[in-house]
Amino acid sequence: MDPLLEKAFEGGRGTDGMRCIAHRGFAGLYPENTLTAVRQAAAQADMIEVDIRRCGSGELVVFHDETVDRLTDETGAVADHSADELAAMDVDGSGEGIPTLADVLDVVPSDVGLDLELKESGLIEDVQTAVEGTDIDVWLSSFDTDVVATAAETTDWPVVLIVDDASEAAIERAAGIGCAGIAPHWRLIDFALIERAHRSNLSVYAWPINDIERAQSLRKMEVDGIVAEEPTACPGD
Template identity: 70%
Template sequence: MRCIAHRGFAGLYPENTLVAVRQAAPTADLIEVDVRRCGSGELVVHHDETVERLTDATGRVDDLTATELADLDVAGSGEGIPTLSSVLEAVPADVGLDLELKEAGLIRDVRKLIKGVDNEVWLSSFDVDVIATASEETDLPTVLIVDDSAEAGIERAAGLSCAGLAPHWRLVDFALLERAHRSDLAVYPWTVNDTGRAENMAKMGVDGIIADEPAACP
Protein backbone atom coordinates (compact mmCIF):
# COMPACT_ATOMS: atom_id res chain seq x y z
CA MET A 1 0.00 0.00 0.00
CA ARG A 2 1.39 3.37 -1.03
CA CYS A 3 1.79 6.31 1.34
CA ILE A 4 0.89 9.66 -0.23
CA ALA A 5 1.93 12.76 1.72
CA HIS A 6 -1.01 15.16 1.67
CA ARG A 7 0.40 18.62 0.84
CA GLY A 8 3.77 17.31 2.04
CA PHE A 9 2.46 15.84 5.33
CA ALA A 10 0.57 18.99 6.29
CA GLY A 11 0.03 17.70 9.81
CA LEU A 12 3.75 18.10 10.51
CA TYR A 13 5.05 20.71 8.09
CA PRO A 14 3.83 23.98 6.54
CA GLU A 15 1.65 22.70 3.74
CA ASN A 16 2.70 22.88 0.10
CA THR A 17 6.11 24.39 0.89
CA LEU A 18 9.61 23.36 -0.12
CA VAL A 19 10.46 22.35 3.43
CA ALA A 20 7.35 20.15 3.51
CA VAL A 21 8.19 18.25 0.36
CA ARG A 22 11.82 17.83 1.41
CA GLN A 23 10.86 16.54 4.85
CA ALA A 24 8.15 14.26 3.47
CA ALA A 25 10.35 12.68 0.81
CA PRO A 26 12.19 10.11 3.00
CA THR A 27 8.96 8.49 4.23
CA ALA A 28 6.45 9.00 1.40
CA ASP A 29 5.97 7.03 -1.81
CA LEU A 30 4.40 10.07 -3.41
CA ILE A 31 3.90 13.69 -2.37
CA GLU A 32 0.59 15.38 -3.17
CA VAL A 33 0.71 19.12 -3.87
CA ASP A 34 -1.89 21.60 -5.13
CA VAL A 35 -1.20 23.44 -8.36
CA ARG A 36 -2.67 26.70 -9.67
CA ARG A 37 -1.54 29.67 -11.77
CA CYS A 38 -0.33 32.92 -10.22
CA GLY A 39 -0.70 36.47 -11.50
CA SER A 40 2.63 36.50 -13.35
CA GLY A 41 1.77 33.28 -15.18
CA GLU A 42 3.89 30.67 -13.42
CA LEU A 43 2.40 27.54 -11.86
CA VAL A 44 2.63 27.70 -8.09
CA VAL A 45 1.88 25.27 -5.29
CA HIS A 46 -0.92 26.48 -3.04
CA HIS A 47 -4.29 25.02 -2.08
CA ASP A 48 -6.55 28.05 -1.71
CA GLU A 49 -7.57 30.67 -4.25
CA THR A 50 -6.42 33.31 -1.75
CA VAL A 51 -3.49 33.61 0.65
CA GLU A 52 -5.37 34.67 3.81
CA ARG A 53 -5.64 31.29 5.53
CA LEU A 54 -1.93 30.58 5.64
CA THR A 55 -0.24 33.98 5.57
CA ASP A 56 -0.61 37.47 7.04
CA ALA A 57 -1.19 38.88 3.56
CA THR A 58 -4.40 39.23 1.58
CA GLY A 59 -5.23 38.72 -2.06
CA ARG A 60 -5.87 36.14 -4.72
CA VAL A 61 -3.09 33.88 -5.94
CA ASP A 62 -3.96 34.77 -9.53
CA ASP A 63 -3.46 38.47 -8.73
CA LEU A 64 -0.03 38.05 -7.10
CA THR A 65 3.28 37.43 -8.85
CA ALA A 66 5.47 34.43 -8.20
CA THR A 67 7.99 36.74 -6.51
CA GLU A 68 5.34 38.25 -4.24
CA LEU A 69 4.10 34.78 -3.30
CA ALA A 70 7.61 33.53 -2.59
CA ASP A 71 8.12 36.46 -0.21
CA LEU A 72 5.12 35.53 1.95
CA ASP A 73 5.41 33.60 5.21
CA VAL A 74 3.38 30.38 5.22
CA ALA A 75 2.05 29.56 8.70
CA GLY A 76 4.88 31.45 10.39
CA SER A 77 7.45 29.03 9.00
CA GLY A 78 9.54 31.48 7.03
CA GLU A 79 8.68 29.49 3.92
CA GLY A 80 7.06 31.18 0.95
CA ILE A 81 4.61 29.87 -1.61
CA PRO A 82 6.80 28.04 -4.14
CA THR A 83 6.60 27.58 -7.87
CA LEU A 84 5.90 24.10 -9.18
CA SER A 85 9.28 24.24 -10.88
CA SER A 86 11.06 24.63 -7.54
CA VAL A 87 9.02 21.80 -6.03
CA LEU A 88 9.99 19.48 -8.89
CA GLU A 89 13.64 20.31 -8.23
CA ALA A 90 13.25 19.62 -4.50
CA VAL A 91 11.73 16.14 -4.73
CA PRO A 92 14.17 13.22 -5.16
CA ALA A 93 13.76 11.25 -8.36
CA ASP A 94 12.68 8.10 -6.51
CA VAL A 95 9.69 9.84 -4.89
CA GLY A 96 6.53 10.33 -6.93
CA LEU A 97 4.37 13.43 -7.25
CA ASP A 98 0.59 13.67 -7.22
CA LEU A 99 -0.19 17.05 -8.77
CA GLU A 100 -3.70 18.11 -7.81
CA LEU A 101 -4.84 20.57 -10.46
CA LYS A 102 -6.98 23.23 -8.82
CA GLU A 103 -8.15 24.88 -12.03
CA ALA A 104 -8.38 24.44 -15.79
CA GLY A 105 -5.75 25.52 -18.29
CA LEU A 106 -2.68 24.10 -16.56
CA ILE A 107 -1.95 20.97 -18.58
CA ARG A 108 0.29 22.49 -21.25
CA ASP A 109 2.57 24.14 -18.68
CA VAL A 110 2.62 21.02 -16.49
CA ARG A 111 3.79 19.00 -19.47
CA LYS A 112 6.61 21.45 -20.14
CA LEU A 113 7.73 21.49 -16.52
CA ILE A 114 7.83 17.72 -16.06
CA LYS A 115 9.60 17.06 -19.34
CA GLY A 116 12.81 15.26 -18.46
CA VAL A 117 11.76 14.71 -14.84
CA ASP A 118 12.47 11.18 -13.64
CA ASN A 119 9.80 11.16 -10.92
CA GLU A 120 6.58 9.23 -11.23
CA VAL A 121 3.90 11.88 -11.78
CA TRP A 122 0.12 11.64 -11.43
CA LEU A 123 -2.45 14.30 -12.25
CA SER A 124 -5.49 14.49 -9.98
CA SER A 125 -8.49 16.78 -9.62
CA PHE A 126 -12.06 17.08 -8.38
CA ASP A 127 -12.92 18.67 -11.73
CA VAL A 128 -14.12 16.11 -14.27
CA ASP A 129 -13.35 18.44 -17.19
CA VAL A 130 -9.78 18.95 -15.97
CA ILE A 131 -9.28 15.19 -15.71
CA ALA A 132 -10.80 14.69 -19.17
CA THR A 133 -8.33 17.19 -20.64
CA ALA A 134 -5.43 15.60 -18.78
CA SER A 135 -6.40 12.17 -20.11
CA GLU A 136 -6.66 13.50 -23.66
CA GLU A 137 -3.49 15.58 -23.70
CA THR A 138 -1.03 13.50 -21.66
CA ASP A 139 0.02 9.92 -21.09
CA LEU A 140 0.23 10.52 -17.35
CA PRO A 141 -1.92 8.53 -14.92
CA THR A 142 -4.98 10.49 -13.82
CA VAL A 143 -6.91 10.21 -10.56
CA LEU A 144 -10.41 11.58 -10.04
CA ILE A 145 -11.03 12.93 -6.52
CA VAL A 146 -14.57 12.55 -5.16
CA ASP A 147 -16.32 13.47 -1.95
CA ASP A 148 -19.90 12.58 -2.81
CA SER A 149 -21.31 9.54 -4.63
CA ALA A 150 -18.88 6.66 -4.84
CA GLU A 151 -20.82 4.91 -7.60
CA ALA A 152 -20.95 8.04 -9.74
CA GLY A 153 -17.26 8.60 -9.10
CA ILE A 154 -16.34 5.12 -10.29
CA GLU A 155 -18.45 5.55 -13.41
CA ARG A 156 -16.90 8.94 -14.20
CA ALA A 157 -13.34 7.79 -13.50
CA ALA A 158 -13.70 4.63 -15.58
CA GLY A 159 -15.27 6.60 -18.42
CA LEU A 160 -12.30 8.98 -18.41
CA SER A 161 -9.78 6.10 -18.45
CA CYS A 162 -8.41 7.16 -15.07
CA ALA A 163 -5.81 5.06 -13.33
CA GLY A 164 -7.36 5.68 -9.93
CA LEU A 165 -10.10 7.09 -7.77
CA ALA A 166 -9.47 9.17 -4.64
CA PRO A 167 -12.64 9.05 -2.53
CA HIS A 168 -13.13 10.66 0.85
CA TRP A 169 -12.35 7.94 3.39
CA ARG A 170 -15.98 7.87 4.60
CA LEU A 171 -17.04 6.54 1.18
CA VAL A 172 -14.71 3.54 1.29
CA ASP A 173 -16.13 0.09 1.93
CA PHE A 174 -15.72 -3.37 0.47
CA ALA A 175 -18.38 -2.72 -2.18
CA LEU A 176 -16.62 0.41 -3.45
CA LEU A 177 -13.27 -1.36 -3.57
CA GLU A 178 -14.73 -4.30 -5.46
CA ARG A 179 -16.47 -2.07 -8.02
CA ALA A 180 -13.44 0.17 -8.47
CA HIS A 181 -10.99 -2.69 -8.86
CA ARG A 182 -13.35 -4.40 -11.29
CA SER A 183 -13.11 -1.20 -13.35
CA ASP A 184 -9.29 -1.27 -13.15
CA LEU A 185 -9.22 1.73 -10.82
CA ALA A 186 -6.79 1.92 -7.93
CA VAL A 187 -8.32 3.43 -4.76
CA TYR A 188 -6.56 6.13 -2.71
CA PRO A 189 -8.73 7.39 0.20
CA TRP A 190 -8.20 10.88 1.64
CA THR A 191 -7.42 12.22 4.17
CA VAL A 192 -6.63 9.30 6.50
CA ASN A 193 -5.03 10.48 9.74
CA ASP A 194 -6.04 7.74 12.15
CA THR A 195 -3.60 4.82 12.32
CA GLY A 196 -6.32 2.30 13.17
CA ARG A 197 -8.47 3.43 10.27
CA ALA A 198 -5.48 3.25 7.93
CA GLU A 199 -4.70 -0.29 9.07
CA ASN A 200 -8.31 -1.35 8.51
CA MET A 201 -8.27 0.15 5.03
CA ALA A 202 -5.04 -1.64 4.25
CA LYS A 203 -6.69 -4.92 5.25
CA MET A 204 -9.66 -4.06 3.05
CA GLY A 205 -7.33 -3.71 0.07
CA VAL A 206 -6.98 -0.02 -0.70
CA ASP A 207 -4.04 0.71 -2.98
CA GLY A 208 -2.75 3.63 -0.94
CA ILE A 209 -3.78 6.32 1.48
CA ILE A 210 -3.43 10.09 1.41
CA ALA A 211 -2.34 11.18 4.88
CA ASP A 212 -1.30 14.30 6.77
CA GLU A 213 1.34 12.44 8.81
CA PRO A 214 3.59 9.47 8.05
CA ALA A 215 2.48 7.76 11.26
CA ALA A 216 -0.91 7.18 9.61
CA CYS A 217 0.69 5.00 6.94
CA PRO A 218 0.64 1.33 8.04
Protein backbone atom coordinates in the same frame (compact mmCIF):
# COMPACT_ATOMS: atom_id res chain seq x y z
CA MET B 1 -4.42 -1.15 -17.14
CA ASP B 2 -1.51 -0.67 -19.55
CA PRO B 3 2.10 -1.40 -18.49
CA LEU B 4 2.93 2.28 -17.91
CA LEU B 5 0.07 2.72 -15.48
CA GLU B 6 0.79 -0.61 -13.82
CA LYS B 7 4.36 0.51 -13.12
CA ALA B 8 3.24 3.89 -11.81
CA PHE B 9 0.60 2.33 -9.58
CA GLU B 10 2.81 -0.33 -8.01
CA GLY B 11 2.63 -0.68 -4.25
CA GLY B 12 4.64 1.56 -1.99
CA ARG B 13 7.72 0.86 0.11
CA GLY B 14 7.10 -1.65 2.89
CA THR B 15 3.32 -1.26 2.89
CA ASP B 16 2.13 -4.56 1.38
CA GLY B 17 1.06 -2.80 -1.82
CA MET B 18 -0.61 0.24 -0.20
CA ARG B 19 1.09 3.46 -1.18
CA CYS B 20 1.74 6.24 1.33
CA ILE B 21 1.04 9.63 -0.26
CA ALA B 22 1.98 12.71 1.77
CA HIS B 23 -0.97 15.13 1.70
CA ARG B 24 0.45 18.57 0.88
CA GLY B 25 3.77 17.22 2.15
CA PHE B 26 2.33 15.80 5.41
CA ALA B 27 0.41 18.97 6.25
CA GLY B 28 -0.39 17.71 9.74
CA LEU B 29 3.27 17.96 10.66
CA TYR B 30 4.93 20.44 8.30
CA PRO B 31 3.82 23.80 6.80
CA GLU B 32 1.70 22.64 3.89
CA ASN B 33 2.95 22.78 0.31
CA THR B 34 6.28 24.35 1.30
CA LEU B 35 9.73 23.18 0.25
CA THR B 36 10.40 22.06 3.83
CA ALA B 37 7.28 19.88 3.73
CA VAL B 38 8.28 18.41 0.38
CA ARG B 39 11.84 17.67 1.50
CA GLN B 40 10.69 16.06 4.74
CA ALA B 41 7.95 14.03 3.06
CA ALA B 42 10.35 12.78 0.39
CA ALA B 43 12.26 10.86 3.04
CA GLN B 44 9.11 9.23 4.46
CA ALA B 45 6.54 8.71 1.70
CA ASP B 46 6.16 6.96 -1.64
CA MET B 47 4.57 10.02 -3.19
CA ILE B 48 3.91 13.66 -2.32
CA GLU B 49 0.63 15.35 -3.14
CA VAL B 50 0.82 19.09 -3.83
CA ASP B 51 -1.70 21.60 -5.17
CA ILE B 52 -1.08 23.48 -8.41
CA ARG B 53 -2.55 26.79 -9.56
CA ARG B 54 -1.43 29.75 -11.68
CA CYS B 55 -0.24 33.02 -10.17
CA GLY B 56 -0.57 36.55 -11.51
CA SER B 57 2.75 36.53 -13.37
CA GLY B 58 1.89 33.29 -15.13
CA GLU B 59 4.01 30.72 -13.29
CA LEU B 60 2.58 27.56 -11.76
CA VAL B 61 2.76 27.77 -7.97
CA VAL B 62 2.16 25.24 -5.22
CA PHE B 63 -0.68 26.42 -2.98
CA HIS B 64 -4.03 24.94 -2.01
CA ASP B 65 -6.34 27.90 -1.51
CA GLU B 66 -7.61 30.35 -4.10
CA THR B 67 -6.54 33.19 -1.80
CA VAL B 68 -3.49 33.64 0.44
CA ASP B 69 -5.57 34.80 3.42
CA ARG B 70 -5.65 31.57 5.48
CA LEU B 71 -1.96 30.75 5.48
CA THR B 72 -0.19 34.11 5.21
CA ASP B 73 -0.44 37.61 6.66
CA GLU B 74 -1.32 38.92 3.21
CA THR B 75 -4.69 38.98 1.47
CA GLY B 76 -6.04 38.49 -2.02
CA ALA B 77 -6.17 35.88 -4.71
CA VAL B 78 -3.10 33.90 -5.70
CA ALA B 79 -3.94 34.92 -9.26
CA ASP B 80 -3.50 38.58 -8.28
CA HIS B 81 0.07 38.14 -6.96
CA SER B 82 3.27 37.56 -8.89
CA ALA B 83 5.52 34.59 -8.20
CA ASP B 84 8.06 36.92 -6.57
CA GLU B 85 5.40 38.41 -4.29
CA LEU B 86 4.19 34.95 -3.31
CA ALA B 87 7.74 33.77 -2.62
CA ALA B 88 8.21 36.71 -0.24
CA MET B 89 5.19 35.77 1.89
CA ASP B 90 5.41 33.77 5.12
CA VAL B 91 3.42 30.52 4.92
CA ASP B 92 1.92 29.56 8.26
CA GLY B 93 4.70 31.24 10.26
CA SER B 94 7.35 28.99 8.72
CA GLY B 95 9.51 31.75 7.29
CA GLU B 96 9.04 30.17 3.86
CA GLY B 97 7.23 31.60 0.90
CA ILE B 98 4.93 30.01 -1.64
CA PRO B 99 7.06 27.95 -4.05
CA THR B 100 6.69 27.48 -7.77
CA LEU B 101 6.20 24.04 -9.27
CA ALA B 102 9.73 24.37 -10.67
CA ASP B 103 11.05 24.90 -7.12
CA VAL B 104 9.32 21.72 -5.95
CA LEU B 105 10.56 19.66 -8.87
CA ASP B 106 14.11 20.72 -8.01
CA VAL B 107 13.94 19.15 -4.53
CA VAL B 108 12.01 15.92 -5.20
CA PRO B 109 14.30 12.88 -5.60
CA SER B 110 13.71 10.62 -8.58
CA ASP B 111 12.56 7.68 -6.42
CA VAL B 112 9.63 9.65 -4.97
CA GLY B 113 6.53 10.36 -7.05
CA LEU B 114 4.44 13.52 -7.27
CA ASP B 115 0.65 13.69 -7.25
CA LEU B 116 -0.14 17.10 -8.75
CA GLU B 117 -3.67 18.17 -7.84
CA LEU B 118 -4.81 20.66 -10.46
CA LYS B 119 -6.89 23.35 -8.76
CA GLU B 120 -8.03 25.01 -11.98
CA SER B 121 -8.22 24.40 -15.72
CA GLY B 122 -5.63 25.38 -18.30
CA LEU B 123 -2.58 24.08 -16.44
CA ILE B 124 -1.78 20.79 -18.14
CA GLU B 125 0.43 22.04 -20.97
CA ASP B 126 2.59 24.08 -18.57
CA VAL B 127 2.79 21.15 -16.15
CA GLN B 128 4.08 18.95 -18.98
CA THR B 129 6.70 21.55 -19.86
CA ALA B 130 7.81 21.88 -16.24
CA VAL B 131 8.13 18.13 -15.69
CA GLU B 132 9.84 17.45 -19.03
CA GLY B 133 13.41 16.30 -18.53
CA THR B 134 12.91 15.12 -14.94
CA ASP B 135 12.89 11.47 -13.82
CA ILE B 136 9.99 11.98 -11.42
CA ASP B 137 6.90 9.76 -11.72
CA VAL B 138 3.92 12.11 -11.92
CA TRP B 139 0.18 11.62 -11.47
CA LEU B 140 -2.44 14.27 -12.12
CA SER B 141 -5.57 14.56 -9.98
CA SER B 142 -8.52 16.90 -9.60
CA PHE B 143 -12.09 17.20 -8.38
CA ASP B 144 -12.95 18.76 -11.75
CA THR B 145 -14.15 16.07 -14.16
CA ASP B 146 -13.40 18.21 -17.21
CA VAL B 147 -9.83 18.83 -16.03
CA VAL B 148 -9.34 15.13 -15.41
CA ALA B 149 -10.80 14.18 -18.79
CA THR B 150 -8.48 16.61 -20.56
CA ALA B 151 -5.50 15.28 -18.62
CA ALA B 152 -6.37 11.70 -19.54
CA GLU B 153 -6.73 12.63 -23.20
CA THR B 154 -3.57 14.71 -23.54
CA THR B 155 -0.97 13.06 -21.30
CA ASP B 156 0.47 9.61 -20.70
CA TRP B 157 0.43 10.10 -16.94
CA PRO B 158 -1.94 8.26 -14.61
CA VAL B 159 -4.92 10.46 -13.75
CA VAL B 160 -7.04 10.25 -10.61
CA LEU B 161 -10.52 11.69 -10.15
CA ILE B 162 -11.15 12.95 -6.61
CA VAL B 163 -14.77 12.16 -5.81
CA ASP B 164 -17.19 13.35 -3.15
CA ASP B 165 -19.63 10.49 -3.58
CA ALA B 166 -19.28 6.73 -3.72
CA SER B 167 -21.94 5.96 -6.27
CA GLU B 168 -21.72 3.55 -9.16
CA ALA B 169 -22.07 6.61 -11.39
CA ALA B 170 -18.90 8.16 -9.95
CA ILE B 171 -16.96 4.97 -10.68
CA GLU B 172 -18.40 4.76 -14.19
CA ARG B 173 -17.56 8.43 -14.77
CA ALA B 174 -13.93 7.91 -13.71
CA ALA B 175 -13.55 4.77 -15.80
CA GLY B 176 -15.27 6.36 -18.77
CA ILE B 177 -12.85 9.28 -19.01
CA GLY B 178 -9.78 7.08 -18.79
CA CYS B 179 -8.79 7.45 -15.16
CA ALA B 180 -6.38 5.07 -13.49
CA GLY B 181 -7.87 5.69 -10.07
CA ILE B 182 -10.39 7.45 -7.87
CA ALA B 183 -9.81 9.23 -4.57
CA PRO B 184 -12.84 9.24 -2.26
CA HIS B 185 -12.93 10.63 1.27
CA TRP B 186 -12.19 7.75 3.64
CA ARG B 187 -15.72 7.90 5.09
CA LEU B 188 -17.11 6.86 1.70
CA ILE B 189 -14.99 3.73 1.39
CA ASP B 190 -16.26 0.25 2.04
CA PHE B 191 -15.62 -3.19 0.58
CA ALA B 192 -18.34 -2.73 -2.04
CA LEU B 193 -16.81 0.50 -3.38
CA ILE B 194 -13.35 -1.04 -3.57
CA GLU B 195 -14.69 -4.12 -5.34
CA ARG B 196 -16.64 -2.02 -7.87
CA ALA B 197 -13.65 0.22 -8.53
CA HIS B 198 -11.21 -2.65 -8.94
CA ARG B 199 -13.65 -4.38 -11.27
CA SER B 200 -13.45 -1.24 -13.42
CA ASN B 201 -9.62 -1.28 -13.29
CA LEU B 202 -9.55 1.75 -10.99
CA SER B 203 -7.21 2.01 -8.03
CA VAL B 204 -8.65 3.54 -4.84
CA TYR B 205 -6.88 6.22 -2.78
CA ALA B 206 -8.37 7.27 0.57
CA TRP B 207 -8.00 10.77 2.04
CA PRO B 208 -7.29 12.39 4.43
CA ILE B 209 -5.81 9.80 6.80
CA ASN B 210 -4.42 10.97 10.14
CA ASP B 211 -4.21 7.86 12.29
CA ILE B 212 -2.60 4.47 11.97
CA GLU B 213 -5.67 2.48 13.02
CA ARG B 214 -7.73 3.84 10.14
CA ALA B 215 -4.87 3.21 7.73
CA GLN B 216 -4.52 -0.38 8.89
CA SER B 217 -8.25 -0.92 8.49
CA LEU B 218 -8.12 0.44 4.95
CA ARG B 219 -5.15 -1.76 4.13
CA LYS B 220 -7.16 -4.83 5.20
CA MET B 221 -9.85 -3.66 2.79
CA GLU B 222 -7.19 -3.59 0.03
CA VAL B 223 -7.20 0.13 -0.59
CA ASP B 224 -4.39 0.93 -3.02
CA GLY B 225 -3.09 3.98 -1.20
CA ILE B 226 -3.72 6.53 1.51
CA VAL B 227 -3.26 10.28 1.33
CA ALA B 228 -1.85 10.84 4.80
CA GLU B 229 -1.61 13.92 6.98
CA GLU B 230 1.39 12.60 8.95
CA PRO B 231 3.98 9.89 8.36
CA THR B 232 2.84 8.08 11.49
CA ALA B 233 -0.44 7.32 9.70
CA CYS B 234 1.39 5.15 7.16
CA PRO B 235 1.61 1.48 8.19
CA GLY B 236 4.93 -0.28 7.84
CA ASP B 237 5.48 -3.97 7.28
